[in-house]
Amino acid sequence: MVQIVETERITAHITRVPLPLPYDLLSMNSYVIEGQQGLTILDTGEHNEETKAIWQQIIGTRIVEKVVLTHGHGDHLGCANWLRDTYGATIYMFDKTVERMEHLRYGYEHGYYDNLTTKVFATYGVNMPLREISTDKDLRPYIVEPDVVFTTNDLIALGDDMYRVLYTPGHADDHVCFYNEAHETLFLGDHVIEAINPVLLATPYFLNPLGAYLASLEELRTYRVQHALPGHLQIVPDFAARVERLQAHHLKRVAQTYEAVANGHATLEDITVAIYKKARHSTYAQVVAMLHYLVAQHKIQRVETSTFPIFTLLT
Ligand SMILES: [Zn+2]
Secondary structure, three states, X not given: OOOOOOOEEOOOOEEEEEEEOOOOOOEEEEEEEEEOOEEEEEXXXXXXXXXXXXXXXXXXXXXXXXXXXOOOOXXXXXXXXXXXXXXXXXXXXXXXXXXXXXXXXXXXXXXXXXXXXXXXXXXXXXXXXXXOOOOOOOOHHHOOOOOEEEOOOOEEXXXXXXXXXXXXXXXXXXXXXXXXXXXXXXXXXXOOOXXXXXXXXXXXXXXXXXXXXXXXXXXXXXXXXXXXXXXXXXXXXXXXXXXXXXXXXXXXXXXXXXXXXXXXXXXXXXXXXXXXXXXXXXXXXXXXXXXHHXXXXXXXXXXXXOOOOEEEEOO
């Protein structure tokens, strides 16, 4: 049975397509941008039969010119290979996402799935498998080879309009947004979402995602944005106000994390439970981001012990 998705017309050329996610209550927003050369599809949804059936229904007999990706997470690029194979689309990818793909491919060829964020948790004595990544999951659809690689500040056409590539690390180290000044349109990916706070994912090569996130939020805050188009949930109605709420939220969490450390909570697990009550992947990720930020700000220190590092106030 083909699920009917409720698409939303944003402008004469841009349509939001919410695609279901199998492991989550949220859907993922893909955007279809119509141009003279065909359709541009910004982010693709998970790789599964349901999503493909929705795409077949939406695309119909039209030409898919391009697939453009905001970052390398599976829910955003899972159908990219299939869209290229089926419709002959050209895949556009950010240079840092290419690095992520190389890492994923190396793991695949050597028989393992290497989650870089859980690797960071493990350094603090927390071992946590990801529920959506079962060991027998076929990773091949998620290893995407680009046709065109773009970099920070490049101008690329989405449909018939030119968009600036804005590097916005935080949620992921390979994350970009796309901005068109004339139409005040900003494709946000997972950088800014209306009703949830995007999880910030540290990796061994990207240890301070919150520092990067706050810096890129501050830069985007000044942009004039009429259409703020996120990768999940509804359109962001007031972009500047949402950015300010996100900034305030993170600074509050930073203060709470500092307080937890000041109160003698020292391990990642302890600090996470002190702040969030529940320790799970997303809360560990937030706390790692806060702790690394506080270390970078010289507010707390990371102390090596005989087992794993702990955190204390600077002495
Ligand atoms: Zn993501």
